Amino acid sequence: MSTSPLAHLAQQVTDLLTSIAALSTLEELRDAEASLTGKRSPLASLQKSLGALEPEARKAAGAELQEARRVVETALDGQRALLARAARQSSLEADRLDLGDVVVGDVRWPLSVGHPGLISLTQRELEDVFVGMGFTVADGPEVESDWYNFEALNIPPAHPARGLWDSFYVDLGEPETVVLRTHTSPTQIHLMERAVADDSLPIHSVMPGRCFRRDTPDASHLYSFHQIEGLVVDRGITFGDLAGVIETFTRAYFGPDISSRLRPGYFPFTEPSAEFEVTCTICRGSGCRTCSSTGWLELGGCGMLDPAVLKAVGVDGEEWSGFAFGFGIDRCALMRHQVSDLRALIENDVRFLGQFS
């Protein structure tokens, strides 16, 4: 009876494992791979010799050899990972730089010309107009609860008006309770709550910021966009004041030949509510394709604060009244710079970014 071809398998595996453990660089490992597990390895020659066995014995020996191969390959993979880590570590070490030791005066600094982003530029211009009109500026969070984004603004749960704002809901427990803010209006609620708590009414503020709606991106929609909201709560504020502020802003921002007009609209948080339109900035009111021949472009919404909103934040509606307005910063930017496709704003092509001064 001839000896099994696998008689020395255990010893052969031990030898292979020893050789693997001795490999000290990735290059060595690459070079040795063929002789360890590849065509030139003892395992490969054993595999060939199995052909001579009876079917039964061949099956058993095959399984045994398979297991040996697995052990060797696992060891090789482990060693490879170890060496790769070491290689990265040593290359990182070679690369080490103590940044505290950088001699700033020695750093080469080629001239490059920077530009602010179109949105921040536009936002700054808008803020400046409102600051000049006596407004302060307030920021607010981008993730809001349903209370701030909807209910305090007189949009109760399941109110059909919630459908007007196609919301992204955030997965934090309760369904439909946390949203990416769909408008800057929740910042109004924060401001009024704070003013009531500090007894610091009146409020004259604008609130710029990023908002989110589930709009499929196209030339005129992005799922995130920027709005600026205005809020005035003071004694004796009327709809006439609102119309006056809108008109003053319009002329200051767009120019003296552009004016505004209000027409009835609906927002749950204002009553009376209005949409505001400005003279078409393309045709200056004579009628063109952009304004569908009406001479006017819709810019935003506004209205007198709804008594329900004042109640939600605890402002006494007998003493105080106020108005709010809001419109798109992105839209203003598009109108001013005649950008035909909003998507350019998020593509960050430096040829686009380098144009705003």
Next chain:
Amino acid sequence: MKISLNWLREFVELPESAEELRTVLDDLGLVVEGVEHVGQGLEDVVVARVDEIREIEGADRIRLVVVDAGHGPLEIVCGASNFAVGDHVPLAPVGAVLPGGFTISERTVRGVVSHGMLCSPRELEMNDDHQGLMVLDQLIEPRVGEGLVVALKITPDVIFDISVEGNRPDAWCVEGVARDLATRLRRTLRSPTLATTNSMTESASFAGAAIDDPDLCGRLTVSVLREVKVTASPSWVAQRLQSSGMRPISNVVDASNLVMLELGQPTHPYDAAQVAQRTLRARRARPGETLTTLDGVERQLAKSGRGLGDTGEDLVIVDGDDRVLGLAGIMGGASSEISASTTDVLLEAAYFDPMTIARSSKRHALRSEASNRFERGVDPQLALRAVARYVEILRESVPELQWLANPLDVRGTIPTPPSLELRRSDVGRLLGVEIAIDDVLAILGGLGFSVVQKKDYLEVTAPGSRLDVRAGSEGRADVIEEIARLYGYRRLPRHNPAWPELGGLDDRQRLRRHLREVVVDAGALEAWTPSLGSDADFDLLLRDQARVRVTNPLAADESVLRATQITGLVRAWAKNYERGLGDVILVEFGVVFTHPGATSDPRMTKGGVGGKLILALPRENERVTIVLARQDDDASSAVALWSVVARRLGLDDVVVRSVTEAPRGLHPTRAAALVDRTSGALLGHVGEVDAELVDAVTSGSPLRRLGLIDLDFDALADPHQATRAPAAVRVPSRFPSAVLDLAFVTPQRVNAGDLAHTLRQASDLVEEVTLFDVYHGPTLAEGTRSLAFNVRLSSVDRTLNENEVTRCRALLIELAGSLGAVLR
């Protein structure tokens, strides 16, 4: 909503042109989104018969068609192929002017003269179909040479596409729009012709009606119509429906739709033979019940939804055997549908609770013309008036129709219209101008409000069609809005308010602007990268960290709120690099989010129904991230840019301190923390982007080093964390300064910035300490390097003598020694 001008004119005298009316409607807040002219500009188009079709040599898209329009054969070149010899088609002969002002003239195509044009529906502006010619044989029995307008019995009309706002339940019908116009234009609103019951038989003897749940169903009326014959509607009914975008089905169904469009009351006709005991009952659906709606979908009823505050309630209409016939106010089921053999009809006209309909319709994702109206609030008083109109219309095609006496009318809970006290001053106080009492009375009266004049105020009660009008101060605002709307917003005077408080930015906002200016001045382009990213991108840097996930993303790779701006900014750079435009500095100002479970500092706020829950929301951190990617930029460039920022922002006390454990995204051995020495606060990091991240984002090709600055703007803006240099500045001494160059062999663990800071404290005479050289070399002890500083000494009141300089030098060396640095 599409509204026909002809239809409006039945309700109110309107001699104005369509354009004039459009302006009035816009100004009433009934914004016209489109105007469609029907049957206008078709006067020249005639019916022609196709007699012959010939190929044109060398052309495969067009053919020569010989037609006859009553004056002998005409040869016309035509590109359509959906017709055959013998068909009748519309012909615009030479000289005809089509809708849109297009004049037909003789044209020569491929050497063949075309004497007119054969038209598609779109060319006639009849609908959007542009697949081929309008083949008339499918529609009418055409007569050659007849004018198309006559042949198709088209009445010229104008269709306004009106956008109705959420607080105008009354405006979802022709009568409602007409009421606004009549009130604004001070004209009479006419009522349509109504039928009366014409049978002595009591309805109750034939049918039954009941409400089990009066909170969900406020009113259920059931009228019995007998001797019904189901046929096609008269053509005017079909045309009205088509003009509003609805398809004619049969006289019984069409009349129901027509009444809904005209008066705003949805009604539902049932085949009485299919309704057990001819009884309709409104009740809550029970869990486990199902209904197959007319659209063929089987629906699970009374199954609670995921919507906030959704109890899962459905209101259903059942028959005498308690079998579910339909989802009340939304859609019926197939079992009791009107069929050709229907002879007795039960007509349901009801008032359902708007919120119930809204929730059901949302949960079942099932919207219908009826649910649209019910969820906004149908006038609870309207039901039987609408039935009377229905019968009047149906009677035209079924003259023998019987409407049984005393229709069944069961009441549940109907909202009472609020009664409001409107003081004279209320209007002026809100609008800023007094409106004459006569105007107020005319407006409110015209809109159907009832007004009683009291001594100091008007007692105003809203009509049933205005369920949007609330009680109390909210209701007063609602009524004043109506007054302003009908009076005309543009007639209200504008006024510029003034207040003593100053406008302006706060410190944080000023700092943000300042920082942006500094970075941009240094050559950065401001980018805006997405707030939402993929799990894979999140995993690149923060594999094990909890993430804030969006429940309903538009795309899988936009489902996680970003926790860093580094990945997005590197991606933005890589795209430019691929275009050969990678030599840039990019900066982003934005917010990153940390899951409330992964931070000790979540944002606590109120939420849930009524704001009664306290919620932990993600921590929002504003960051300013800068990637320096110009040729040869690296961590040193980033440090250099940071030093510019620090100087311009007056952050003199911040050191660049090596870290043993760099945050993910930074090169592990080329990263440093920006630490405020006074507060100990971490203001951000500086270094290089980890090459592994660049590899992952750019799919591998070896690229360049990218310098990186990632600032925590919240910390920068907090004066307790970021220590700003005092406002008081030093006027440089007029006396000469002494300059010392001192090189110290310094242990690697001692930070150069710390050493410089220590040297600055040596004496009042020290004006400035600047690192100018760093030397590593075999001559130095292991674990040390030589730091060479340029120290400038001066005094405000004298020239320093040698002695003073020497003393100061000794002091500097001694202080350095206290940190382990030895003069070289």
